Amino acid sequence: MPTYECYTHRGQVDAAAKAQLAAGIAQIHHEVTGAPIMLSQCIFHTLDPDDHFIGGQPAPANGVWVHGHIRSKPTGDRNKRITAGITDLLTRTLQISSSAVWVYLSELSPGDMVEFGHALPEPGAERSWFDNLPPNVHNQLVTPDHALGA
Amino acid sequence: MPTYECYTHRGQVDAAAKAQLAAGIAQIHHEVTGAPIMLSQCIFHTLDPDDHFIGGQPAPANGVWVHGHIRSKPTGDRNKRITAGITDLLTRTLQISSSAVWVYLSELSPGDMVEFGHALPEPGAERSWFDNLPPNVHNQLVTPDHALGA
Amino acid sequence: MPTYECYTHRGQVDAAAKAQLAAGIAQIHHEVTGAPIMLSQCIFHTLDPDDHFIGGQPAPANGVWVHGHIRSKPTGDRNKRITAGITDLLTRTLQISSSAVWVYLSELSPGDMVEFGHALPEPGAERSWFDNLPPNVHNQLVTPDHALGA
Numbered sequence: 154m155p156t157y158e159c160y161t162h163r164g165q166v167d168a169a170a171k172a173q174l175a176a177g178i179a180q181i182h183h184e185v186t187g188a189p190i191m192l193s194q195c196i197f198h199t200l201d202p203d204d205h206f207i208g209g210q211p212a213p214a215n216g217v218w219v220h221g222h223i224r225s226k227p228t229g230d231r232n233k234r235i236t237a238g239i240t241d242l243l244t245r246t247l248q249i250s251s252s253a254v255w256v257y258l259s260e261l262s263p264g265d266m267v268e269f270g271h272a273l274p275e276p277g278a279e280r281s282w283f284d285n286l287p288p289n290v291h292n293q294l295v296t297p298d299h300a301l302g303a
Numbered sequence: 304m305p306t307y308e309c310y311t312h313r314g315q316v317d318a319a320a321k322a323q324l325a326a327g328i329a330q331i332h333h334e335v336t337g338a339p340i341m342l343s344q345c346i347f348h349t350l351d352p353d354d355h356f357i358g359g360q361p362a363p364a365n366g367v368w369v370h371g372h373i374r375s376k377p378t379g380d381r382n383k384r385i386t387a388g389i390t391d392l393l394t395r396t397l398q399i400s401s402s403a404v405w406v407y408l409s410e411l412s413p414g415d416m417v418e419f420g421h422a423l424p425e426p427g428a429e430r431s432w433f434d435n436l437p438p439n440v441h442n443q444l445v446t447p448d449h450a451l452g453a
Numbered sequence: 454m455p456t457y458e459c460y461t462h463r464g465q466v467d468a469a470a471k472a473q474l475a476a477g478i479a480q481i482h483h484e485v486t487g488a489p490i491m492l493s494q495c496i497f498h499t500l501d502p503d504d505h506f507i508g509g510q511p512a513p514a515n516g517v518w519v520h521g522h523i524r525s526k527p528t529g530d531r532n533k534r535i536t537a538g539i540t541d542l543l544t545r546t547l548q549i550s551s552s553a554v555w556v557y558l559s560e561l562s563p564g565d566m567v568e569f570g571h572a573l574p575e576p577g578a579e580r581s582w583f584d585n586l587p588p589n590v591h592n593q594l595v596t597p598d599h600a601l602g603a
Contacts, residue, residue, distance in 0.1 A: 175356035206475035251570025270401025325506035420551025
């Protein structure tokens with residue numbers, strides 16, 4: 154149910170690394186929230202050297218920023234577990250210090266999010282939402298081995 | 304009063320299609336909210352094939368995501384009507400299945416938005432806000448046939 | 454503690470102008486909020502002519518949009534002072550009319566923001582947060598003459 158935007162420097166991540174990060178972020182979001190992996194979107198932005206500043210100075214060449222847009226939910230440490238998981242993923246996958254990592258989460262109301270053409274359900278109502286999708290969408294999405302993480 | 308960011312794949316939309324989508328989104332926002340068409344901004348981002356993932360896998364080549372940033376307002380189904388309208392616009396204009404469409408809306412306080420150099424009015428106070436703009440801006444914006452949608 | 458995304462047209466800002474804007478925005482944010490300059494991030498997006506629309510029409514070639522993502526804080530006119538400061542900075546630096554300027558601020562919870570690999574403190578707890586950073590990060594960040602703005 155989320156979209157994560159990843160900002161990396163040109164040349165910092167190749168297609169394989171992007172795939173690894175996208176899969177890793179989807180997995181982290183799934184493990185923390187229980188939301189189906191199939192409903193995680195990940196988008197990459199490429200930054201040129203003069204596009205990124207920290208403290209009013211050019212940012213380090215290995216600096217990365219991930220900005221997630223997720224369903225709001227009044228739960229304790231959900232968001233901290235997501236940001237910590239992504240920080241760890243980035244440092245391991247990109248072989249960078251955690252000090253090069255920025256991660257933000259912005260929350261949206263489920264009713265303000267359309268995915269696969271359908272407004273999202275409230276948290277907890279995912280399965281019935283899945284079951285009520287039109288057959289062509291439902292069949293495309295529900296692969297029991299990973300889509301629902303069951 | 305909104306800004307809509309549109310993420311499409313390289314080669315998916317040409318300049319004419321972008322113009323059609325931008326005009327269509329501005330029209331939908333105007334019809335649902337009553338906000339002047341002139342105050343709708345639309346920005347396009349181009350995604351390369353390895354920039355877009357869904358479910359941890361490469362996204363379909365016809366996948367689109369629209370992320371709107373709009374004034375918050377405590378009204379019933381306003382946002383659902385906007386997201387449904389944009390979903391319909393995208394499927395018709397781009398000739399894609401609705402299952403390829405994602406739309407998110409994020410809400411901002413009017414006081415946190417500057418357009419044409421001026422902080423936005425609270426909802427409902429648009430006309431006096433318009434009337435109080437400096438003459439050079441006012442004249443540029445107010446064209447009775449479409450700017451206020453009157 | 455913020456990230457500001459700046460959208461300008463291709464050819465509108467060179468590397469020097471970007472550096473000037475990034476430094477200016479970081480300074481404005483620091484002066485209004487007291488947050489350390491070192492914790493301001495600025496990212497530039499380049500818009501091609503057919504990527505930017507206002508009112509459903511192509512936007513003026515000198516149009517700029519700044520979208521800041523900042524820590525939420527229940528304070529009076531903080532955000533208005535930031536957006537006004539950035540509007541002024543853009544008009545002076547880019548020699549454009551204020552009517553070409555759009556600025557939005559989106560608020561996030563401090564716990565939803567990781568910078569330099571560490572979740573942000575609540576407003577007011579910055580100094581102890583700084584003092585508790587691992588030595589390698591702490592030494593990198595704390596330069597008494599500007600990092601804390603003391």
